[in-house]
Amino acid sequence: DIQMTQSPSTLSASVGDRVTITCRASQSISSWLAWYQQKPGEAPKLLIYKASTLESGVPSRFSGSGSGTEFTLTISSLQPDDFATYYCQQYNSYLKTFGQGTKVEIK
Amino acid sequence: QVQLQESGPGLVKPSQTLSLTCAVSGGSISSGTYSWSWIRRPAGKGLEWIGRVFTSGSTTYNPSLKSRVTISLDTSENQFSLKLTSVTAADTAIYFCARGKSDYSWLDPWGRGTLVTVSS
Numbered sequence: 001d002i003q004m005t006q007s008p009s010t011l012s013a014s015v016g017d018r019v020t021i022t023c024r025a026s027q028s029i030s031s032w033l034a035w036y037q038q039k040p041g042e043a044p045k046l047l048i049y050k051a052s053t054l055e056s057g058v059p060s061r062f063s064g065s066g067s068g069t070e071f072t073l074t075i076s077s078l079q080p081d082d083f084a085t086y087y088c089q090q091y092n093s094y095l096k097t098f099g100q101g102t103k104v105e106i107k
Numbered sequence: 108q109v110q111l112q113e114s115g116p117g118l119v120k121p122s123q124t125l126s127l128t129c130a131v132s133g134g135s136i137s138s139g140t141y142s143w144s145w146i147r148r149p150a151g152k153g154l155e156w157i158g159r160v161f162t163s164g165s166t167t168y169n170p171s172l173k174s175r176v177t178i179s180l181d182t183s184e185n186q187f188s189l190k191l192t193s194v195t196a197a198d199t200a201i202y203f204c205a206r207g208k209s210d211y212s213w214l215d216p217w218g219r220g221t222l223v224t225v226s227s
Contacts, residue, residue: 034213043111044203046215055215087154094167094210096144098154 002026002090006099012107019075021102023088028068032092035064035073038101039084047086048073078104109134111204111218119198119225125191129204129218130184137162137182142207144214145178145189147200155200159207160187167210194225 003026013019023033031051036044046055048064051071061076075082083106088099115127129143136143144159158168160178168176177190191198201222205214 032211036214036217041219043217043219044205044214045217046213049213049215089154089213091207091211091213095169096156096214098156100153 001095002029002093002097004088004090004097004099006088006102008102009100010103010105012105013078014107015078015080017078017107019078019082019104021073021086021088021104023066023071023073023099025069025071025090025092029090029092031067032090033064033066033071034089034091035062036087036089037082037084038087044087075104109206109216111206111216113202113204113218113221115202115221115223117222117224119194119223120227121195121225122193125189125194125198125223125225127189127202127204127221127223128186129188130186131206132185135182136180136185136187140209142210142212143178143180143187144205144207146203146205146214146217147198148203148220149197149200154203157189157191157202159210161210196225199223199225 005024033051035048038044052064085101085103110132112130119125142159145157160166175192180187201220203220205217
């Protein structure tokens with residue numbers, strides 16, 4: 001299995017902050033990485049696929065970068081609606097695996 | 108747009124079979140070349156992909172669960188289902204269904220998830 005390691009597990013930030021979440025793969029996955037946002041009781045929402053392609057309708061303050069084994073999700077200016085848990089997912093293998101999640105909390 | 112909704116018993120006894128259904132609305136489950144996946148998240152843990160069924164009916168499962176899992180399509184009801192046999196407390200989790208574009212794909216959309224507790 002390809003292991004995905006996400007950090008940090010929890011992040012405390014204020015509205016307007018720039019926030020960066022990191023995801024590391026145990027082997028190269030090229031750019032086959034997606035990012036999701038999940039709020040309690042809601043379906044996970046696709047934010048980014050192919051490491052840096054923004055899903056239609058997702059605000060431009062979200063961006064993704066990286067390739068190989070190191071990836072980042074950046075929120076350029078944190079908004080109240082962004083407090084949620086974020087997951088990365090690799091799809092280089094048929095056996096999709098996810099990071100453990102990063103909870104973005106209000107500071 | 109396509110929407111997914113999970114349903115099934117919220118409580119299952121140990122050693123029994125967990126059965127869940129994912130109803131698909133806004134589109135036909137048999138159109139296109141999509142994959143239909145089940146994913147779960149045990150309390151305090153990360154997401155685990157369980158397996159998927161293609162519109163063709165072919166299936167692929169997570170090796171860690173393969174001996175206990177069956178995923179199938181019901182095109183007449185526009186839904187797909189999950190069966191997990193011989194459950195234990197370790198199978199207590201929120202179960203999600205989701206659509207993928209292919210075997211090597213992100214997942215979108217997802218259902219909201221349904222909590223299944225394994226307890227006597």
